[in-house]
Amino acid sequence: MVRRRVLSLLKTVRKFFGEAVVVTQEVEDIISSPIVKGTIINNSDCKILLDQRKYVNKFDEIQALLGLTDKERAQILSINMANNPSRKYKEVWIGLGGTQSAVYATEVSLEEYVCYTTEETEKLELFRLSEKLGGNIELAIKQLAESKREMKTII
Numbered sequence: 309m310v311r312r313r314v315l316s317l318l319k320t321v322r323k324f325f326g327e328a329v330v331v332t333q334e335v336e337d338i339i340s341s342p343i344v345k346g347t348i349i350n351n352s353d354c355k356i357l358l359d360q361r362k363y364v365n366k367f368d369e370i371q372a373l374l375g376l377t378d379k380e381r382a383q384i385l386s387i388n389m390a391n392n393p394s395r396k397y398k399e400v401w402i403g404l405g406g407t408q409s410a411v412y413a414t415e416v417s418l419e420e421y422v423c424y425t426t427e428e429t430e431k432l433e434l435f436r437l438s439e440k441l442g443g444n445i446e447l448a449i450k451q452l453a454e455s456k457r458e459m460k461t462i463i
Contacts (some may be wrong), residue, residue, distance in 0.1 A: 314349045326356070335363045335370060349374060353405035358398070359387045380409050387411055396421065418453035 325458045330348050337344065355374060364385065365368060371381050380403055387399045399416035416424070422434060438448035 311343045314343055315351070318347065318351045318431055319380060320353075335360075345373065355403045357384050357401045357403075357452070361387075361389075362385055375406065376403070377406070383409060383411050418456050419449050422449050422452045450456075 311381055316341055318328050323433060327350075330344070330352075356406045360367065360370070360422070367385065369379065372377075380401075384401045387401055391397065391399065391413075397413045399410050399411050401409065403409035422430070425431065434445075434452055437452055441447050441451075
C-alpha cells in the first residue's frame with residue numbers, strides 16, 4: 309500500500325513537470341527498503357551523491373542498486389580525494405539518467421560559510437558578535453566574513 313502511494317505521488321509530481329526529492333544520510337535507508345528500491349530509484353533520472361568512501365566496502369551493492377556504470381563508480385569514489393588544500397570546498401557527483409555524469413566542486417562565499425557552518429566555536433563567535441551589534445545577525449555575518457578574509461591575506 310505504501311509503495312503504491314509513493315509511486316502515485318512520484319507519477320503525479322512528474323505529470324505536473326515537478327521533481328520529487330528524496331534525501332538520506334545513511335546508505336542503509338536505500339539498501340534496506342523495498343519501497344525505495346522498487347519505486348523511488350526506478351523512477352529517478354537524476355541522482356546526486358556526496359562522499360561515499362565510508363561505504364566503499366558496500367559499494368558493489370550500491371552500484372548495482374543505482375544502476376551505475378564502472379565509470380560512474382570511479383567518479384563517485386574519487387570525490388574529495390584530491391581537493392586543493394588552499395580552498396574550502398566539497399565535491400558532489402551528479403548523474404543524469406545514465407547519459408551524463410560528473411563530479412563538481414561546491415564552494416560557498418565566506419558569508420555563506422559563516423552563516424551555515426555547524427562548527428560550534430565559529431557559531432559562538434558569530435553569536436557573540438551579533439550580540440555586540442545589537443542582535444544584527446546580518447551585519448555580524450558580514451563583519452566576521454570580512455575579518456576571515458583579512459586573516460587570509462595576512463597569512
